[in-house]
Amino acid sequence: MDSDILRIAINKKFGSLSKGAAAAGMTISNFSKSLKNPSTKFLATLEKLGVNVEKYQKSKLTFERIAVENEYVRLLKEQEKIMDEKDELIKELKNLVNQKDRVIEQYEALIGKKKGGSQK
Numbered sequence: 749m750d751s752d753i754l755r756i757a758i759n760k761k762f763g764s765l766s767k768g769a770a771a772a773g774m775t776i777s778n779f780s781k782s783l784k785n786p787s788t789k790f791l792a793t794l795e796k797l798g799v800n801v802e803k804y805q806k807s808k809l810t811f812e813r814i815a816v817e818n819e820y821v822r823l824l825k826e827q828e829k830i831m832d833e834k835d836e837l838i839k840e841l842k843n844l845v846n847q848k849d850r851v852i853e854q855y856e857a858l859i860g861k862k863k864g865g866s867q868k
Contacts, residue, residue, distance in 0.1 A: 751783050754794070754801065756814045758783075761799045771797050 758768040769779035772793050782790040794801055 751786070754783055754786060756818070757799045757801055758794070760814065
């Protein structure tokens with residue numbers, strides 16, 4: 749059994765190896781060791797937890813497709829993060845423009861008072 753395929757199957761099911769280890773009732777250290785050299789008992793435990801190990805073994809194309817899917821999900825999360833940062837920057841810029849407009853209004857009011865005061 750290819751440990752990379754197991755890692756992908758576990759990540760697909762639980763979202764991370766640490767969550768998979770917790771579901772199996774193992775420490776992350778023991779879980780990682782078991783992944784490197786999986787025993788039939790470890791594989792049976794994964795099967796009981798709902799990790800479809802056979803599905804990920806069937807073909808190299810499946811392995812590559814899963815890798816692409818994982819990369820796609822990572823890119824979507826990164827894009828979402830960038831969009832959130834963009835929205836925050838837009839808010840900050842709008843606040844700066846509003847502050848600048850208030851300063852200009854105050855400056856114009858002061859200039860108007862000075863002109864009005866010197867005409868009297």
